[in-house]
Amino acid sequence: MSxxxxxxxxxxxxxxLDISFDTSNGVVKAIRGVRLDLFKGETIAIVGESGSGKxxxxxxxxxxxxxxxHIDNGSITFFDEGKAIDLVxxxxxxxxxxxxxKKIAMVFQDPMTSLDPxxxxxxxxxxxxxxxxxxxxxxxxxxAMELLELVGIENxxxxxxxxxxxxxxxxxxxxxxxxxxxxxxxxxxxDEPTTALDVTIQAKILELIKDIQYKKNxxxxxxxxxxxxxxxxxxxxxxxxxxxxxxxxxxxxxFYDPRHPYTWGLLSSMPDVDTDSHRxxxxxxxxxxxxxxxxxxxxxxxNPYALKIDFKVEPPIFDVGGQHRxxxxxxHPNAPKVEMPEQLRKRxxxxxxxxxx
Amino acid sequence: xxxxxxxxVLIAIFTLLVILFVLFVMLDKMPGSPFNDEKLTADQLALxxxxxxxxxxxxxxxxxxVKCVIKFDFGVSYNIQKNLAVSSMLATRLPISIQIGLxxxxxxxxxxxxxxxxxxxxxxxxxDTLCTGISVLGVSVPSYVxxxxxxxxxxxxxxxxxxxxxxxxxxxxxxxxTMALSLSPIANIAxxxxxxxxxxxxxxxxxxxxxxxxxxxxxIINHVLRNTLISIITVMGPLLVGLLTGSMVIEKIFSIPGLxxxxxxAIQNNDYNVVMACAFIYSFLYIxxxxxxxxxxxxxxxxxxxxxxxE
Numbered sequence: 001m002s003x004x005x006x007x008x009x010x011x012x013x014x015x016x017l018d019i020s021f022d023t024s025n026g027v028v029k030a031i032r033g034v035r036l037d038l039f040k041g042e043t044i045a046i047v048g049e050s051g052s053g054k055x056x057x058x059x060x061x062x063x064x065x066x067x068x069x070h071i072d073n074g075s076i077t078f079f080d081e082g083k084a085i086d087l088v089x090x091x092x093x094x095x096x097x098x099x100x101x102k103k104i105a106m107v108f109q110d111p112m113t114s115l116d117p118x119x120x121x122x123x124x125x126x127x128x129x130x131x132x133x134x135x136x137x138x139x140x141x142x143x144a145m146e147l148l149e150l151v152g153i154e155n156x157x158x159x160x161x162x163x164x165x166x167x168x169x170x171x172x173x174x175x176x177x178x179x180x181x182x183x184x185x186x187x188x189x190x191d192e193p194t195t196a197l198d199v200t201i202q203a204k205i206l207e208l209i210k211d212i213q214y215k216k217n218x219x220x221x222x223x224x225x226x227x228x229x230x231x232x233x234x235x236x237x238x239x240x241x242x243x244x245x246x247x248x249x250x251x252x253x254x255f256y257d258p259r260h261p262y263t264w265g266l267l268s269s270m271p272d273v274d275t276d277s278h279r280x281x282x283x284x285x286x287x288x289x290x291x292x293x294x295x296x297x298x299x300x301x302x303n304p305y306a307l308k309i310d311f312k313v314e315p316p317i318f319d320v321g322g323q324h325r326x327x328x329x330x331x332h333p334n335a336p337k338v339e340m341p342e343q344l345r346k347r348x349x350x351x352x353x354x355x356x357x
Numbered sequence: 358x359x360x361x362x363x364x365x366v367l368i369a370i371f372t373l374l375v376i377l378f379v380l381f382v383m384l385d386k387m388p389g390s391p392f393n394d395e396k397l398t399a400d401q402l403a404l405x406x407x408x409x410x411x412x413x414x415x416x417x418x419x420x421x422x423v424k425c426v427i428k429f430d431f432g433v434s435y436n437i438q439k440n441l442a443v444s445s446m447l448a449t450r451l452p453i454s455i456q457i458g459l460x461x462x463x464x465x466x467x468x469x470x471x472x473x474x475x476x477x478x479x480x481x482x483x484x485d486t487l488c489t490g491i492s493v494l495g496v497s498v499p500s501y502v503x504x505x506x507x508x509x510x511x512x513x514x515x516x517x518x519x520x521x522x523x524x525x526x527x528x529x530x531x532x533x534x535t536m537a538l539s540l541s542p543i544a545n546i547a548x549x550x551x552x553x554x555x556x557x558x559x560x561x562x563x564x565x566x567x568x569x570x571x572x573x574x575x576x577i578i579n580h581v582l583r584n585t586l587i588s589i590i591t592v593m594g595p596l597l598v599g600l601l602t603g604s605m606v607i608e609k610i611f612s613i614p615g616l617x618x619x620x621x622x623a624i625q626n627n628d629y630n631v632v633m634a635c636a637f638i639y640s641f642l643y644i645x646x647x648x649x650x651x652x653x654x655x656x657x658x659x660x661x662x663x664x665x666x667x668e
Contacts, residue, residue, distance in 0.1 A: 064567050093573070100570035108568075113561040118583045118659060127579075128569040163659040179569065 010079055011186055011219050012038040012061070017074035017088075019056055019243075021066070028290045030056045030069070032243040035317075038187065038219050045222040045230040047266065048240035051287050054223040057240075058189045061087060062106055063095030078104070080186075101128040105180035107209075109192040111172035115164035121148075122160035125179050132183045147178040152208060170201035174208065181212060188213070191223045206232055227270050231255065236323070239263050242288050242298035249324035256348055259326040261305045264340045272347060281343070297329070305330060305338050365651050369644045376640045377426065377633075381419050384629055392435075409435075422633075431634035436626050437619075443634045446619065451638065453527075454608070454615035458601035460535040465542025465600075466593065472543065473550025478577075480555060488547060495544025501606045504537035508610065522613040534611045538604055542596050546589065553588045557581050587658050594650035598643045 019031035031053045038044055046054045059065050061076055076087040080103060087095050100106075108114040116124060125144040129135060135143070141160075148156035151174040164172055173193065180188055190209060194202040210233060213220050222233060230237055231251070238248040239262065247260040258264055265283035285302035288294060297303070300310035309315075309329050318331035330338050339345065392405050406412045410421065425432065431443035438446065469492075476488035512520035512533060522530045557563060558581060566580045605617030616635060623631035 062568055064564060096567060096570045097572065098570070100568050102570055106565075106568045108561060108565055110561060114565045116562040116566065116580050116584070118587070118657070119579070120659075127566070127571055127575075131569065131571045131575075165660050176565065179565070 006039075009040040010037055011040055012036075012079070013075075013077045014057070014061075015075045015077070017057070017060065017076065018072040019053075019060055019065070019069060020072055021069045023068065023291075026291050029294075030243050030290060031060070032294075034074070034240075034243075034245055036238055036245065036248070038221060040186075040219055041213070041217045042235050043213065043220045043222065043233050044236045044238060045224060045234035046238045046240055047224060047227065047230055049225055049287060051290075052240040053243040054240055055191055056243075058106070058191060058221060058223060061187075061189065062100055062104060063087070063090070063092035064100075065092065078187075101180075101185070102132040102183045103185055104187045104189065105183070105185040106189040106191060107173070107176050107180050107193045110196040111169055111176050112196065114176055115172055117164055119163070120160065121162055121164065121167070121175050125175065125182055128179065128182045143182070144178075147182055148175075150181070150212065151175070151178045152204075153178075169197055170205065173197060173201075173205055177205075177208065177212075181216075184216065185218060187219050187221065189221045189223070192225070193222075194229060195224075195226070202229075203232075209233070227266065239266065242294065243290060244298065244327065246299065246327045247325070249322065253322055253324040256352055257324070258340065258344075259320055259324070259331055260328045261303045261330070261338075262299050264344055265302075267347075268341055268344045297327075307335065361655060362652060365648055369648050372644055373637075373640060374423070377423065377637060378419065380633055380636050381422065384633060385415060387627075426637065431637070432630035434623075434631050435628050437622055437628050437631060443630050446631065447616070447634060447638065450614055450616050450619050453531075453613060454604060454617060455601060457531050457534050457538060457604055457607075457613065457615070458597065460531060461538035461600050461604075462542060462593075462597050464535060465539040465596070466546055468539070469543040469546025470550050470589070472547035474554060474582075476547065476551040477554035477558065480551075485551075489551070492544040492547040492551075495540045496548070498540070500537050500541055501610060503540050504534070504607050504610045507533050507537050520611070522611050524614075530611070530613075534604070534607050534613060537610075538600060538607050542600060545592065545596055549592050550585060550589055554581060554585045557584045560584075583657070587654065590650055590653050590657065594646050598639075598646050601639075601642050601646075 014034055014036040017031055017034040018029070021028045021030055034053075034057055036044070036046075036057075046057065048054050056065070056069070060069075060071055061078075065071075071088050074088065078085045078087055078099065080099075087099070090098075115121075122141070122144055125147055126137075126140045129140040129143055130137070133140075133143075145156045145160060148159060153159050153171060153174055159167070159171075164175070167175065173196075177193075188209070193209065194205050197205060206229065209220065212218075220233075222229065224230060234251050236248070236250050237254040238245045239254070239260065240246065241262050247254065247258065247263045249257075254263065255267070258267055262283070265281070268281040269283060271280055283302060288298050288301070294314075296312045297306070297310040297315050300306040303310065307329050313329075315327045315329045315332075317325050317327045320326055320331055329335055340348075392402060397405070403412070410418060413421070422432075429444050431447070433440045433442055434446060472488045472491060476485045479485050508520050511517050518533045519526060519530050520533075524530075562584075563576070563580055566576050571579075601616075604613075604615065605621060607613070608615040608618045609621075616638065619631065620635035620639075622628075623635060
């Protein structure tokens, strides 16, 4: 978590990305001007509620956007051994054939449905190995066995021949991780990897990913709405709302010094054992309909701190020091000084005290 | 797998026995007799009944019948072809019906699946609309309309194929009936393949397979088709039985000496043994095909196969 990141270590750089979907009701602007950098060995967490565009962003990287989706603007640059490649300019098919599974791999949300029920575990792991690495069948098999062992599956010989339905949810997610790691990718994208698992397994899977990341020095993008997961794994956090990144910064900046009212809301709605209030906080309202053009700040109607300008002009991104960037008019020098909710302040102070001893 | 098959076979045999019993009861309760001639006196009737064993109590008649059926002896025809063994009547007619049914099934499955796969891969384009249009047509137009159309245009106007069944040219004679009969399986299988395949294409495991970066054709063959096939096999069974049995109208139009034609004739003439035999054969075909489907299902779907092996 060095403050100064070397540009040379960048592995992925997203600039001004716009993605929209054609639906029967009109065009949905799902992603609006996303900017994000990923560095070698770093873990980024993209946080946001359902429909905020987290998954769409990473599916664009993988070239697996739904067929009615298209990238309107921007670039996704992948730095492959010094060469900069703009994935947006490539056909989705070419991204898949050349990078997916090989350089960029993905772990999906629900292990119960993401493995092919009619193919053995072993064959499913061998598939990308045989596709991307020039190895014999036997070598691929050996590698698949090693991978099963790496992800902590006991008795790989037996599991190799089994079908997904014979494995538990946690084991299946390990298999999905093994598939993702099969060709030593540089980037691992985890789309809510623990949401569908029970809590005891969650921690183990996160440990496993962290462990492998450390061993292989890969960069990880987490997509999640679970701030607990973020706190455990991330170096850098990007908060998304209605297709935009509204606040980003390293983990300390986001958790201890949040600036955007939406981030305040998110952090406040995290359950906490020793809160004074007996009700769990929830952000009022729901996400805007992205079919309509968003006037001003998309969060303004749900924002109790909204200024008049929030309803008219979209806030630019303000640099508030360090790596911390916030898209809120509240950070403008002329804006009235607004403090975060008291409850949250207390909670953060308490956390800070614990951390600093 | 062996245990699984044994169990299915036993269930099939039991089901057949039940069907046979129900048929027997129904025919027994039906008004009318095979000996409807008014000139027969009561004594003569009694004599005839005794000769054919119809004077015995119901259960004994049933048990006798089952014993004979096991030996493929369905008794003799009472009045269609007097005293001819039903089994030999079946022997000449059944193969023709089965041949036409199977031909229609093969054609229907191949063309239907092709249409369905193309429609699913090119969904929401004009190709999809065309394929869907063909299947809607196939479902909604009755097969005898197609049969008559074919008989008139292809058979009569163009003269490519014989209009009526010609025993000296058995294969050529079955081409038009096969075409007429295959339209409904084409339509059904195309429709089903399309919807199933779209579902599979949208599944998480296909997305994961895509994200592995494997080639499109491997993705379709190894992941999409296999999973689509599982569901298609389940509809193929009933469809096949429908083809084997539902060809009565087609057989009539093209004058094919098949099973359907025989059954209609037998019902009209109160020919008990023939009706029983036909109904039994239909039930047998149905249950046999379903059994095959179950076994195939087990071979394709490891969730069934492996569970039956016992871990």
